[in-house]
Amino acid sequence: GAVVSQHPSRVICKSGTSVKIECRSLDFQATTMFWYRQFPKKSLMLMATSNEGSKATYEQGVEKDKFLINHASLTLSTLTVTSAHPEDSSFYICSASGTGTNTEAFFGQGTRLTVV
Amino acid sequence: SQKIEQNSEALNIQEGKTATLTCNYTNYSPAYLQWYRQDPGRGPVFLLLIRENEKEKRKERLKVTFDTTLKQSLFHITASQPADSATYLCALDMDGYNKLIFGAGTRLAVHP
Numbered sequence: 332g333a334v335v336s337q338h339p340s341r342v343i344c345k346s347g348t349s350v351k352i353e354c355r356s357l358d359f360q361a362t363t364m365f366w367y368r369q370f371p372k373k374s375l376m377l378m379a380t381s382n383e384g385s386k387a388t389y390e391q392g393v394e395k396d397k398f399l400i401n402h403a404s405l406t407l408s409t410l411t412v413t414s415a416h417p418e419d420s421s422f423y424i425c426s427a428s429g430t431g432t433n434t435e436a437f438f439g440q441g442t443r444l445t446v447v
Numbered sequence: 448s449q450k451i452e453q454n455s456e457a458l459n460i461q462e463g464k465t466a467t468l469t470c471n472y473t474n475y476s477p478a479y480l481q482w483y484r485q486d487p488g489r490g491p492v493f494l495l496l497i498r499e500n501e502k503e504k505r506k507e508r509l510k511v512t513f514d515t516t517l518k519q520s521l522f523h524i525t526a527s528q529p530a531d532s533a534t535y536l537c538a539l540d541m542d543g544y545n546k547l548i549f550g551a552g553t554r555l556a557v558h559p
Contacts, residue, residue, distance in 0.1 A: 337490070365546060374451075374551040375491070375536070424490045428545040435481070436545040438490035 333359045335427045337439025344415055344446055352410045352442045354425030360405035361427035369422040381408045415446040449474045451550035453537055459556045468522040468553045470537030476515040477539035482522050485534045527557045
């Protein structure tokens with residue numbers, strides 16, 4: 332299947348700093364990418380939908396100024412956690428889809444963010 | 448809003464038996480229902496997709512059923528192996544564009 336690469340896989344940062352997470356589709360063009368967050372033993376929760384060349388669409392309760400999403404090309408979307416706090420510590424996962432419906436989503440390996 | 452329930456927090460079975468996992472949802476049926484496997488500290492891996500108008504789908508030792516009247520999907524792993532031990536996630540794709548709503552997952556442990 333297609334490959335989605337997420338980087339970094341783990342990051343530790345200090346409170347108040349910003350962290351950027353990259354999501355790349357390596358062998359297909361992803362018109363849409365999704366960002367999820369997962370707390371321990373909990374479900375993946377959709378944070379936002381990222382469309383190439385346009386503004387991201389955020390789910391209710393997700394602060395767009397805190398979680399900045401950029402989808403500048405058909406193979407790269409970035410999520411920047413700004414002014415990170417310990418409660419932002421979580422597992423962040425991206426997924427990417429090609430064009431059209433009825434295509435499976437391909438997930439990155441996830442990024443474990445720890446804010447200290 | 449759509450709620451998804453997956454049965455029991457953990458399912459323990461003996462190697463060689465069939466594991467059956469349940470996914471129930473509350474509101475209108477999705478265009479597609481998907482099953483994923485997730486290992487600790489990793490992203491989900493796609494297993495099977497079933498459409499709203501399909502009753503059953505198979506892939507090797509895996510079988511998925513979809514009953515839109517009961518609002519339920521069952522996921523079966525036959526001849527289970529210890530390597531099948533993982534968390535299995537049910538996900539609803541309401542309109543076919545992979546914007547997924549996930550259940551909390553069922554942790555499966557297959558014992559030798």
